[in-house]
Amino acid sequence: DNEPAQYDWENEDNLQKLGSNEFLGHGITEWKLRTMLNSGSMLGKGCQAAMKLAHRGPEMEKNAYILGGHLALLWQLYLDIKDFFTHPYSYSLVGAPTTIALWEYPQIYGHIWESKVEKTPIEFKQLYYAVRSTRSMDYLLKFLDDELEAVLTYSSKFPEGDAITALQKMALSVHGETLEYVEK
Structure with a gap:
């Protein structure tokens, strides 16, 4: 079984060092690690701390951490996705569309490598079309749907109320707006 390891942040001890270099170069797995290290862990821990302060118990604390991470x-x-579609001349090379496309089609890296070797600016528009020609958008849309489903699933583990309803509406709104950028 040569399947690459998946970054299982939901079951990681979030009080210890997060992630590992073994996930670099593995598309969605690398992107999840980057996001959790950048902001996801902080939002998750903030949600977890709110449950701890409210004395809701370890299970609710864990569910809050996971909910915050998925948000x-x-x-x-x-x-x-917004950056990629609204700035086709200057988007992030480690954003989800590019990271996932490079994982599936490493030859796309040639667009970046050529610029590095020749010491010229990256042709973002050419790279944009190369990324768009891959199945990365299909993967992104499935990933987006999976994240929305996870937010709805984990938010349903909390008592009903205005706060949970607001989180669910926010997630649905973010999901819908993201789809609009992809479909334009």
Whole structure:
């Protein structure tokens, strides 16, 4: 079984060092690690701390951490996809669309490597079309749907109320707006 390891942040001890270099170069797995290290862990731990302060118990604390992490992943997908589609001349090379496309089609890296070797600016528009020609958008849309489902699943583990309803509406709104960028 040569399947690459998956970054299982939901079951990681979030009080210890997060992630590992073994996930670099593995598309969605690398992107999840980057997002959790950048902001996801902080949002997750903030949600976890709220449950701890409310004395809700370890299970609710863990569910809050996971909910916060999925909210962060959903939000970062939105930001990366918006950036990619609204700035085809200057998007992030480690954003979800590019990271996933490079994972599936490493030859796309040639667009970046050529610029590095020749010491010329990256032709972002050419790279943009190369990324768009891959199945990365299909993977992104499935990933986006999976993250929305995770937010709805984990938010349903909390008592009903205005706060949970607001989180669910926010997640649905972010999901919908992200789809609009992809479909334009």
